[in-house]
Amino acid sequence: xxxxxxxxxxxxxxxxxxxxxxxxxxxxxxxxxxxxxxxxxxxxxxxxxxxxxxxxxxxxxxxxxxxxxxxxxxxxxxxxxxxxxxxxxxxxxxxxxxxxxxxxxxxxxxxxxxxxxxxxxxxxxxxxxxxxxxxxxxxxxxxxxxxxxxxxxxxxxxxxxxxxx
Numbered sequence: 001x002x003x004x005x006x007x008x009x010x011x012x013x014x015x016x017x018x019x020x021x022x023x024x025x026x027x028x029x030x031x032x033x034x035x036x037x038x039x040x041x042x043x044x045x046x047x048x049x050x051x052x053x054x055x056x057x058x059x060x061x062x063x064x065x066x067x068x069x070x071x072x073x074x075x076x077x078x079x080x081x082x083x084x085x086x087x088x089x090x091x092x093x094x095x096x097x098x099x100x101x102x103x104x105x106x107x108x109x110x111x112x113x114x115x116x117x118x119x120x121x122x123x124x125x126x127x128x129x130x131x132x133x134x135x136x137x138x139x140x141x142x143x144x145x146x147x148x149x150x151x152x153x154x155x156x157x158x159x160x161x162x163x164x165x
Contacts (some may be wrong), residue, residue: 011093037076047086054110095123116152
């Protein structure tokens, strides 16, 4: 089940924290791991915007989010660690917003791994995301210790829509 993280700072504050994206030339271990080129450090709002663009019935992978943001910002790759953290911030903010009575929230449950697995760190864990995905018509099953969307490749958006961040 997803862990319950508490903080004095609201998730909304973390999402909207004033910061600019950064693009830098990779060197050393980073260049060795990802190859030569430029890396993007996105903002939480940029990641949230991509997730908000995923329509009901569609899915997106974290890798697709990274690729879309890198292309938008003229980078070769987007930092996977920052992207993962920012997806989590978007998810937690979404649930914070839902608890505050907002009807339209970021559909974080539509973000899956490259293997179609659900994220245990999302609010309520994979079980909560599975319920939401089933409501949208997806078939979700347990596969060993993981929970996966059946034939997720058919509903993963071809390209992530990335507007101005």
